[in-house]
Amino acid sequence: MTFENQPLRSLNGFRMTGRDVPDTGSVTLVSPSAIGAINRGRVLQALYDNGPTSRADLARMAGVNRTTVTGIVQPMIKEKLLVEGKAGRPAAQGGKPARPLYFNPDAPMLGAVLLLPGSIQTCLVSLTGEISAHRRAVFDPNGDVDAFVATMKETLGKTLSEAKQPPFGIGVAAGGMIDSDNGVIVAVNLAPVLSGLPLVGILRDHFGLQVVIDHHPRALLVGDRWFGPGRGQQNxxxxxxxxxxxxAFYMDGKVYRGLAGSGGELGHTIVQIDGLRCNCGKRGCWETLGTLSWLRAQAAEAGIDDPLDIDCARLVRLAREGSEAAMDLLDRYARNIAIGIANLQQTLSLNAYILHGDAATGGTMIADLVRRHVEDFVMMRPNQEISILVNGKGEGHTALRGAAGLVVSDHLKLVI
Amino acid sequence: MTFENQPLRSLNGFRMTGRDVPDTGSVTLVSPSAIGAINRGRVLQALYDNGPTSRADLARMAGVNRTTVTGIVQPMIKEKLLVEGKAGRPAAQGGKPARPLYFNPDAPMLGAVLLLPGSIQTCLVSLTGEISAHRRAVFDPNGDVDAFVATMKETLGKTLSEAKQPPFGIGVAAGGMIDSDNGVIVAVNLAPVLSGLPLVGILRDHFGLQVVIDHHPRALLVGDRWFGPGRGQQNxxxxxxxxxxxxAFYMDGKVYRGLAGSGGELGHTIVQIDGLRCNCGKRGCWETLGTLSWLRAQAAEAGIDDPLDIDCARLVRLAREGSEAAMDLLDRYARNIAIGIANLQQTLSLNAYILHGDAATGGTMIADLVRRHVEDFVMMRPNQEISILVNGKGEGHTALRGAAGLVVSDHLKLVI
DNA sequence: GCAGTATGTTTGTATCTCGCACAAACTTAT
DNA sequence: ATAAGTTTGTGCGAGATACAAACATACTGC
Known part of the structure; x- marks a missing residue:
């Protein structure tokens, strides 16, 4: 099944909310007809956040009339986007039992792509977060653009062809510098072939589906928000x-993108003026202290076995087995990771941080160490709590679900 | 004239938008009647941002029908909030000349308070930013709460009594740690008498007006946004x-406050691990490098005359007069200020920064130096430009107008 | 069987924006 | 001077939406 020239479908209603909103200079008034799409989006988000929920509960959560919720969800049930579950137990005082609503497992899925230097992963993701039709491919990071595009089209095409019905859209998570507004890969240090590639336009034209791209950490954020430990969180x-x-940050219920999607390049905030030389050419970037390269160099100095193969998971194992050198290094690693988080906390006061990648392999042990150092580094307010969580699902998993979540987020324009 | 128990008035319509929106856990649906208040607010903001503007222009900017704008502004004209200006020149092709709308100079004003350790300033601010009825008072930072409250009520009362009609509300800018959600001063290091004081409740009950409090840098931000170089900016x-x-930050057209108004404590982000000891007890805070204390200590070392009286303005004068030591110190001062801005830029990519306080006295010279260092410290994107501006209006001026702007912002709940 | 209670639906109402038609005011061409 | 063209600002009905009231439904407890 292919989807060339399919009419674009929408998740949150019956109207495309694509690139049709010209930014006319900061002022945009709201029309009554826009309310529908907004409220449909909010109801869907409430369902994501809370799991199966009855109309009456949704109405209570939103502080609106039950009739309003009925009016919103009824067309969605008719469209087979939502399904009504079995009637649950009524409350102790009696009453008609509530029938919970949730996403139809047979609803259209989302296409997801994870694009890292040299490797492509594609899959389908259901609205409830299940992954299927997973495929991998490789490409030459220094090779030919056309060859890359052909590989991408073929791999993604095979994945999409396994869908029973046209997906809602395609989400792409990519390493490197991304201009998510214009759907262009600006530059990828380790894969020059991708630099300047207008991937969104290419895929949209080829598959006839809505395509969204964003950079890798932001996909992880969205994966956490929709399907992981960030579910239901606002900050x-x-x-x-x-x-x-x-x-990447989720602030006041919204992904922060900055101008042209350029926010969140935290690795090159400076935590040590005139410190170690960084790959970017500057000195003292956080990245000089919180990455695997630092860890491995330090492991060698500390006399730990196979220092070039060390990672957080093994370091934690060694520490648990009683190695003092490993414990010491782990603590210093945690401190270095904490410094950047502390600065972020001091700046934005988000209070919750989810670790991915190498640090996440260290589990709750590293999370606890990081939290303690962060609390040392920031000025805590009364009654304030900072939580450090790990998402150890494995890279591809969360990033792909996040890429799918990008499509969902793009459909549900929750902010006017 | 006093205002005890006046009915609360609203700027953007005919309904109070105070504390009546319960946060029911992230979901809130939008009602058609809510649109009215929102759109009224947006039209007012467009007027602030663009100055006197005709209905037709407003409609074009907002991408809506002219009739919609008429429907919005007509009641405001009737209420004497807006006035119709003289008909301007028609376009070259002819046509009926447009009649620009703007704020009525005789509309109610805003009360503003600037509260710093030991000093109170109060004034009235018109909707167009003019300051009047300015008063000052002092209080003992270690004294009695009741004495402070009495002084505050008296000073502010005198200022308010000069207004011809009840103001829309009172905005308070305060140094120290503020819980703006609950209207409480959490703690002020240099004025223990204020710690824990629920000032918003006290003033609201006494004057019968809406009261908003926020911390000092955020008032400067709002002052910049409504009446200064940040006018019309979105980031x-x-x-x-x-x-x-x-x-403080203005992001995507919105003041960022963080949880309970705790974002933006930038002074204690760490730019030098294990660096100089800071007043807060930690080491290497930005504040150890970018403040007057650092400058004065360095001035002494560099052999500059009267090092304890040095400030940015004098340093710039000395540098202009040809002092190499002054020029060198100025550049290092600019670099130290730049480091924190660079980290913020790397994190949020706001691209525009307005300097206040000591650095602002250095004018465009320090601004240029800071900009150059920031550009050295961050990874620039293609076509990206960073601007560093100074607002040299003098502290009280911008902070007081910002305090007034807080009230305006609070009325115009532009985000649903 | 009946009262009590909670859920979900139907019907009518209020609010708001939009498109259309039109008067008013001004410029340009004949 | 007159007519045509253009732009502004304003009534009026249509369409979209949430809300309140009333009602049917389904369960508990006596």
Whole structure:
């Protein structure tokens, strides 16, 4: 099944909310007809956040009349986007039992792509977060653009062809510098072939589906928000550690993108003026202290076995087995990761941070160490609590679900 | 004239938008009647941002029908909030000349309070930003709460009594840690008498007016946004330097407050791990490098005359007069200020920064130096430009207008 | 079987924007 | 001077939406 020239479908209603909103200089008035799409989006988000929920509960949560919720969900049930579950137990005082609503498992799915230097992963993601039709491919990071595009089209095409019905859209998570507004990959240090590639336009034209692209940490954030530990949260950040350091923020119920999607390049905030030389050419970037390269160099100095193969998971194992050198290094690693989080906390006060990548393999042990150092580094307010969580689902998993979540987020324009 | 038990008036319509919106857990649906208040607010903001504007122009900017704008502004004209200006020149092709709308100079004003350790300033601010009925008073930072409250009531009462009609509300800008959600001063290091004081409740009950409080840098930000160089901008930060360092952000057309108004405590982000000891007890805070204390210590070392009286303005004068030591110190001062701005830029990518306080006294010279260092410290994108502006209006001026702007912002709940 | 209670639906109402038609006011061409 | 063209600002009905009131439904407890 292919989807060339399909009419664009929409998740939250019966009207496309694509690129049709010209930014006319900061003022935009709201029309009564726009209310429908907005409220449909909010109801869907409430369902995501809370799981199966009855109309009456939704109405209570939103502070609106039950009739309003009925009016919103009825067309969605008719469209087979939502299904009514079995009547639950009524309350102790009696009453008609509530019938919970949730997403139809047979509803259209979302296409997801994870694009890292040299590797492509594609899959389908259901509205409830299940992954299927997963495929991998490789490409030459220094090779030919046309060859890359052909590989991409073929791999994604095979994945999409396994869908029973046209997906709602395609989400792409990519490493490197992304201009998400214009759907262009600006530059990828380790894959020059991708630089300047208008991937969104290419895929949209080829598959006839809505396509959204964003950079990798932001996909992790969205994956956390829709399907992971960030579900239902209004303020948190996702932090990626590994060979590089990156991050993305969810603030006041909204993904922060900055101008042209350029916010969140945390790895190159400076935590040590005139410190170690960084790959970016500057000195003292957070990335010089919180990445695997630092960890491995330090492991060698500390005399830990196979220092080039060390990662957070093994370091935690060694520490648990009683190695003092490992414990010491782990603590210093945690401190280095904490410094950037602390600065972010001091700046935005999000209070919740989800670790991905290498640090996440260290589980609750590293999370606890990081939290303690963060609390040392920031000025805490009374009654304030900072939580550090790990999402150890494995990279591809969360990023792909996040890429799918990008499509969902794009449909549900929750902010006017 | 006193205003006890006046009915609360509203700027953007005919319904109070005070504390009546319960946060029912992230979901809130929009009602058609809510649209009215929202759109009224947006039209008012467009008028603020663009100055006197005709209905037709407003409609074009907002992308709506002219009749819609008429429907919105007509009641405001009737209420004497807006006035119709003289008909301007028609377009070259002819046509009926447009009649620009703007705020009525005789509309109610805003009360503003600037509260710093030991000093109170109060004034009235018109909707167009003019200050009048300015008063000052002092209080003992370690004294008695009741004495402080009495002084505050008396000073503010005198200012308010000069208004011809009840103001829309009172805005308070305060140094220290503020819980703007609950209207409480959490703690002020240099004025223990204020700690824990529920000032909003006290003033609201006494004067019968809506009262809003926020911390000092955020008032500067709002002052910039409504009446200063940030007018019409959608993304920028205000940076205050002096004895302390602080900042506040305007992101996507909205003041960022963080949880309970705790965002933006930039002075204590760490730019030098294990660096100089800071007043807060930690090491390497930005505040150890970007404040007057640092500047004065360095001035002494550099052999500059009267090092304890040095400030940015004098340093710039000395540098202009040819002092190499002054020029060198100025550049290092600019670099230290730049480091925190660079980290903020790397994190949020706001691209525009307005300096206040000591640095602002250095004018365009320091602004240029800071900009150059910021550009060295961050990874620039293609076509990206960073601007550093100074608002040299003098502290009280911008902060007081910002305090007034807080009231305006609070009325115009532009985000649903 | 009946009262009590909670859920979900139907019907009519209020609010708001939009498109259309039109008067008013001004410029340009004949 | 007159007519045509253009732009502004204003009534009026249509369409979309949430809300309140009333009602049918389904369960508990006596």
């Amino acid at each position: 948190f950040a996702a932090i990626y550690t590994g060979e590089v350091l990156g991050g | 920028f930060a205000a940076i205050y330097t002096g004895e302390v360092l602080g900042g």
